[in-house]
Every structure is written in C-alpha cells, then in structure tokens.
Amino acid sequence: MKDVAARAGVGLKTVSRVVNEEAGVTPDTVARVQAAIDALGFRRNDSARLLRTRRTSSVGLVLEDLADPFYAPLSRAVEDVARSHGALLFTGSSAEDPRREQELVLAFCARRVDGLVVVPASDDHRYLAPEMEAGVATVFVDRPAGRVDADVVLTDNAGGTRDGVAHLIAHGHRRIGFIGDQPSIHTANERLRGYREAMANAALPVLPQWYAMGPTTPDRVRAALAVMLSGPEPVTALFAGNNRVTVTAVRVLSDHPRPVALVGFDDFELADLLSPPVTVVAQDAPGLGRTAAQLLFRRLDGLTTDAPTRTELPARLIPRGSGEIPPSS
Amino acid sequence: MKDVAARAGVGLKTVSRVVNEEAGVTPDTVARVQAAIDALGFRRNDSARLLRTRRTSSVGLVLEDLADPFYAPLSRAVEDVARSHGALLFTGSSAEDPRREQELVLAFCARRVDGLVVVPASDDHRYLAPEMEAGVATVFVDRPAGRVDADVVLTDNAGGTRDGVAHLIAHGHRRIGFIGDQPSIHTANERLRGYREAMANAALPVLPQWYAMGPTTPDRVRAALAVMLSGPEPVTALFAGNNRVTVTAVRVLSDHPRPVALVGFDDFELADLLSPPVTVVAQDAPGLGRTAAQLLFRRLDGLTTDAPTRTELPARLIPRGSGEIPPSS
C-alpha cells in the first residue's frame, strides 16, 4: 500500500480511501491510484485490515465429519448463509473427539472469528464461556450445548422417532426393535426416548432384548439384530437409529427368511432404489445449517440480543415401502 | 497481552516469550505470567501474530460443492493433512461458477493463506499468477489449471473409462452408449476420450446417437437414454459418465424391458445393494485430496522447489454385477 501511494504520488490514507471506495476523492486521483494498484498487483491485506477494524468477517464451523453425508449439506448451508453476509468459512472436523473439538474452537477463536457454528462432540462447553463473553457469537447445532447458555438448533429427534415407530404400530406391528448409537450421544438418547414413548402410547411392552445402544459398527448391529430376530418373541419390525444402522439392517434383513419391516432415522441417497425402498424419518440437514447460520448472523448484526433460544426442526416421515410391510410370524 | 504484562508486573516481550514457550525465562516468572494469563482469560490474537510473522498457518480450499458426495471426502482428506501440519482450513464452494471461484480464491489470498487447493471451475487462472508469484503455493486437483503453471493432481479419467468400456466389450457388448457431463468440464471430455479409445481399440464403431454430452439433470439423461435404447441399433450397454448419470440410469434401466449392462464412473454408497449391484470405475477421492495437500505442504515447507508436477491417480474398476450383464438383442 505504501508502494502504491508512492507510485501514485498520494498519501497512504488516500489509497486506503480508494481501496475502500470511500467518498471524497477526485475521480482523477482515483484513476491514478487505481492505475498504480493494477501496475503493482496490489491486494489489500485483510489480516491487517481486520486487526484494525476488529471484525474478521469469518466464521468457524466445527462438526463431526466434513465427509459425512449428513453433515456435508449442513456445512454447505452454513457456507451459503455466510457468503450472503460476506463472510468466509473456517471448517474443521472433530471426529467425535471432545479434545479435537476444543482445539478447533479455540484455534478459530484465536483467529478471532466473528462467530462459531458448532456440532458438539463434548457435553461440557464451559471452556467457551470466556470467548462468548468476549463477543464471539456461538450457535450449537444438531446437539445441545453442555453447561453453557447458547443458541441451539436441533431436530426433533424424539418426535421423529415417535412418528416412525407409531407408523410401524399403525401397520400392525407389536414387537418392534430399536438399534441406536452410543448413549453418550444426545440424539441417540432422544431417539430411544421417542421409541419408548411411541410404544408406551400404544400400551405396548418393550422387552430388554428388543433395543440396543452402542457403537453402530456393522458387526455390532448384526449381533444386536440377531438377538432381536431370534428367541420366542422375535421383533417383526425394526427402527434403525441412524444411517449406518439402516444400511447394515438392509443388508441383514435382505438375507432374512421372514420379511421384517424397517424404518430408519435419516434419509440417504438411493433409499428409494433399494428393494424394498426404505421408509425413513428424514432430517432437514440444510435447514439445520441454514437456521443456525441465520441465527448467528442475526446476533452478529445486532438484530437480536434476546436470551439464547432453542429451535427444534421437525423430522419428516417418508413412507417408501419397507416401513409398510405387515407383521409376519 | 498488555494487561497480562501489567498484571504480572513484567514486560510485554516476556509475556510473548511465555506464550510462545521460548527459552530463557525463569520458571518463577513463567508461573507469574501464566497466573495472570489464566486470571484474565487471555488468548493470543493470531491475526496480529500472523501479521508480524507473515505466516497464517491456514490454507484455502475451493471446490465445486462442499456437499457433493465426491468432494466431501476430498475436503476431509485435505483437512486432515492440513491439521497434521498445524494449519486451519478455509473452505468455499464455487458452484461451478468461474466468477465465484475467483472471488473465493482472491478472498483467501487477501486473508493471506499460505496455500491453496483448488478444484477449478474455470479454464483461465491467470488471475492467480501474481498471487503465486507472491508466494501462495497452489495445487489444482481433479481438473487441470488453465493458462498457469502449477501443480496438478488428477484422476486418470480417460484410462478409467477405457477400462470400464473395455470391460463391457469383454463381456460381449458391441453397441455401447456413453452419457457424459458438459464438454466444458475437463473430466467429462477425458472420459469421452476414454470411451472413444476403448471402442476404437476394439475396432467398434461409435454411432452419433450412442453418446451424449451435456448437463446431467435427470430429464436430460432420460432423454438421451431413450434415444440410445430405441431405433434399429439400440445399445446393449451404457457407460455413465458420472454419479448423477449412473443413478438416473439405474432408475430408467430398472423399468426397461430388456436388460442393459451398466458401468458408472464414480463409486457411490450402496451401489452394492441395488439390484443388480452397480459396477463402477471408482476414483480415489480422499487420495486426490491427500496427494494434493501433501504436495502443497511439501512446497510450503520448502522440501520441493522443482517445477510444477502433474500427478495422475488410477481409477479402479469394481465389478459388482451390472457391468457383467451379457448383451441381449
């Protein structure tokens, strides 16, 4: 910038004015400065600029896995909102590791991002309190924040599961299984709760061998399914607590002698091409991201200074076939 | 930092030394400073730090769509490499729009990223030349750079397609269709070339109605397929030029009276669960990202100052069933 000023024969501040398109510069001078800028290939250093203005026009996004088909559209939605507000996006994957989450968040804060969108991997975010007090707007998405008061955008996991299980009950099922993720994950618990509620609403018992919570690796899911499908009171339908469970269940059930109804939480591409097409309870991943980001910018722009809010987006049942299979004994 | 220094009763520089764990500070002083840091909740401002050190420890990633199932793993791989080098990642989606690509790239450069990984949306990157000269390491991935000399990491698109089409030929097909993306996209052209070469190698003719290039929306693909499958010389097999084409083709072909063999470029989740399971030519998306990022950091760390390189990663044929269907007339 110094060089540009020298070459154009003007003061430093005048160049700054031209670069920022401020008023009060003669067209003639503007042209001279512009020429110098082009000649020198000058590009403003935003780090310095932002050091001065104390706004970085960037937000940080921490999620579990950038490559996960559920989170990828979410991050794209956050990006789109950020772009429309002229902000750039830092992204990072926590890989479900609380330490990595914290590292990323603090690294973003050290870069002085204006705001954060976080899919929590931990249940204790007190480490964020000083940052939030210092003015870093923060929105948690998909899972609630832990021990800190902040905006939260969630899917109605319990409600969605309730609907899905009720759908199975409406099709005549009485013995329904549930396989969910580790109980340490909030959404997994909520879905289990929805399952229990739906069963209770229909005055149906839940046998201990009918539900399983834990890591959703294929072999664990297989094992859990084997238990549910055998014994004197085998399930005639399964609610799969997430994507990975659904996929494994499809594989297992296609080899099973008896047809078993299936509803899965989370939609996935090609669900309608499988045989039978898979009935799912779909979350609105882009909606989560969009809502969270919009909330964030509303705070950043000072349009909201209300107390933190909790938003729940509905999940939508999409009947496709596998959830409408009648019970068979 | 000033506050910390005041509170600890030491000089500014001493605090800086403690924060950076530099040697030459009495343990006693370190403790005092550390206490002040904790008490004040101080966190170093990296923007300022990096303004001084002229290294931002961040890289920018521009790709077509963060939410695309092909690019998501690629970006995750770039992120992992960046993390292992202590760098953070800016991401942005160009949405296949050259103007957006340039905006993003220049915004990243204004932030003074150390390096860039770019999936080009344009075929002219001369605008990057000044930045690269100024020291921004740049690697292009998935598609070659335009009018600028830089590192490039590609998939062997032509070779992969050749293998896929040869596979169909080996299974007895003589009339093979090809549906690809817009000719303005480099990979689409390469794949078309591979198709032509494979046919030529087997001394097979390629009728004009057997191949189609253009936007890969479902209805256009449907239309193209309808043409190929009708007439006096209908194709008995199809090579689908990308993911979206494959999916649409699966839908159309499942309704088709005559079985038609199918090989698709790009693997996708659940391809093995469809009936028939879909034979694909799989790219190594994480490999592309990893290779590109490693190349980037090798340059950043000064381990390589050679001329820009061109790396081609092989594509791998995965037979699953749909590509092994014999011709039927």
Add this chain to the structure above:
DNA sequence: CCTGTCTCTGACAACGTTGTCCATCTCTTG
C-alpha cells in the same frame, strides 16, 4: 574490587491497515 561473561528482561520499531484530526485549496456568499 574490577572486569568479563552469561542469563534474563524490557524498550522500541515494525508488520499493513484504518480512524482521527488537521491543513490546504477552491468555491460561494455577504
């Protein structure tokens, strides 16, 4: 006790911008 060496510490400038404030110049108006 003086000198030299070594260790620890701090003052100061610099990084590249922008905000503040003042100087100058050119009009307009009384």
Add this chain to the structure above:
DNA sequence: CAAGAGATGGACAACGTTGTCAGAGACAGG
C-alpha cells in the same frame, strides 16, 4: 474582498503481536 463552507488530501497514532538489540543483574576469575 473577506470570510465561511465544503471538498480533498495527508500526518500520525493505533490495532496486538514479534524481532532486534541493548540494559541490568549475577557470578566467576583475576
């Protein structure tokens, strides 16, 4: 013609950090 107003331009400090360099003690040796 003087004075005021408005437009234009520049000097300087500041943002929060680090690199450079020199000062202040401590300690050993002559």
